[in-house]
Amino acid sequence: MYILVISPVLLTMKNENLPLLIEKYINGTASPQEREQLLDWYRSQQPEQVEWPAATETEETETYNRMLSGIDQQIDQQIDRTYKAPVPQTKWYYMAAAAAVFLVGSLAVYFYNDQPAAAPMPALSFKNEVKPGGNKAILTLADGSEVVLDGATKESFAHQQEVNIARVGEGQLSFDRQSDTQIPASTAVKYNVISTPKGGQYRVVLPDGTKVWLNAVSSIRFPSYFSAGERKVEISGEVYFEVTKNKTMPFRVISGDQALEVLGTKFNVNAYANEGQISTTLAEGSVRLKRSSSAASSILKPGEQSQLKTGKSKLAPKIVTADLEEVLAWKNETFIFNDTPITEVMQQIERWYDVELVYSGHKPDLLFTGIIPRNSNLSTFLKVLEGTGGLKFGIDHQKVIIQSIR
Known part of the structure; x- marks a missing residue:
């Protein structure tokens, strides 16, 4: 049985008719209306599984070969219609809508290259399987003690400055401050750090209710409670925020060379040290950001991305239009x-x-x-x-x- 995952749009077309429509498209027998319907369905990028059974292994092979043949024809036609000049030698380009298909749970993507194939390389093999990452992180408390979060219980397992620390769900930690408690102003603030290793991800609810998602090889440093007038955290790696609104306490994020300020919004910061820039993408609300060593600042609007070069660069951040689905894909699994x-x-x-x-x-x-x-x-x-x-x-x-x- 072949399982294809293509991107459907919400049409009146019934799911049980999709295999026939796909088959007709591949065989070149689909009407112009059917072709456009299938392409609209593909362009929406909402994954959905479509199955059709093959009675025998031979039939599976025949179907697979017909599909590849149909895709090849689409590629050739697209090249004839679109490209008059030679394709650059060092780039491969995505050529056909029909190529965006998952085969046996995976995406088959087809490219065109006009340079000749190199000599055969030695055969490589998959000697073992590697599982994907999962919910795991380390919480480092102010006293230096560490808690492995993937093994934490659902009940409260730590208490710090009138704040309960507990795992409230799979891969999610909460810092819950008791609202009826008062902490003396002279009390020194204690800081915690949550960090994810390679192959790890985690979520945390900060003491003010702000929700934070950590990608692999990322960290966030934050106080056990936010004192009056400011909420400030420091991050590395890639982190997504949904900040609780509080007009009297701006939320600040420090990531390397960049300082960012918000009141309440949703945004993603990619600040991996080995990527050469800090990319901040705004999904909702408004943020002001600047280079830490400069007074000049920029305002982001929803759907925009700031790209700040790191290292010795003193350039202002570049603002571009972002693909939110691509940027936030990691958060959406x-x-x-x-x-x-x-x-x-x-x-x-x-x-x-x-x-x-x-x-x-x-x-x-x-x-x-x-x-x-x-x-x-x-x-x-x-x-x-x-x-x-x-x-x-x-x-x-x-x-x-x-x-x-x-």
């Missing part, structure tokens, strides 16, 4: 890539699957477009990338060997 350099895709694999990347030969200069569930095993993810035709992978314990075949 999905990988979404739109013409993403394969090296950046591999960085996400490295963090989420807790693996070491080993490039055999030169690093490939390819772009990838696709949608892959974050709960996929590593071999499934790599087989999707191999489907582009330009890469081969091997797994050896916690190492991933990447080999370019172009």
Whole structure:
């Protein structure tokens, strides 16, 4: 049985008719109206499974071959219609809408390249499986003691300055301050740190009710309670916030060279040290941000992204339009890539699957477009990338060997 996951739009079309429509599209027998209906369904990017049974293994093979043949025809037609000049030698381009299909739970993405194939490379293999990451983190309390959060109980397991610390759900920690308690102004504030390792993610509710999502290899430092006039946290890695509104207490986020201020909003900050920039994407509300060493600031609007170069750069942040679905995919348990350099895709694999990347030969200069569930095993993810035709992978314990075949 083939399982395809394509992106449907909310149409009157019944789900049971989709396999027939897909089959007609592949075979070239779909009417113009049916083709447009299927393409509209694909463009909406709301994953849904569609199944059709194959009676025998031979029938499965025939269906698979017909599908590939149909996609190849789409690619050839698109090239003839669109590209008059040569395609750049070092880039691969996503060419056909019909190519955005999951095969056996994975996305098959097809590219076109006009350069000849290189000589055959030594065969690589998947010697073992690597499971995806999950809910795990470490809480470091002010006294230096550590709590492994993936093993914490649901009941309160710590108490700090009139604040109860408890796991309130799978992968979620809460700092619940008792509203009827008063903490003397002279009391020194205690700070906590929650950090996720490779292959980890976690959520936390701060003492003011602000919700925080931590991606892999990320951290947040915050006080056990917020004193009057300010709510300030420090982060590294990638963190998503849903800030509780409080006009009298602005919420500040410090991430490396960047300082960000909000009153109440939803935003994502990507501040991995090895990525060369801090990307702040606003989903809702408004934020003001600036370089820590500069008085100049920028205001973000919903749907915009600030890109602040790190290191010795003194440039103001660049403001661009963001793809919110792609930026927030990690929070929604999905990988979404739109013409993403394969090296950046591999960085996400490295963090989420807790693996070491080993490039055999030169690093490939390819772009990838696709949608892959974050709960996929590593071999499934790599087989999707191999489907582009330009890469081969091997797994050896916690190492991933990447080999370019172009």
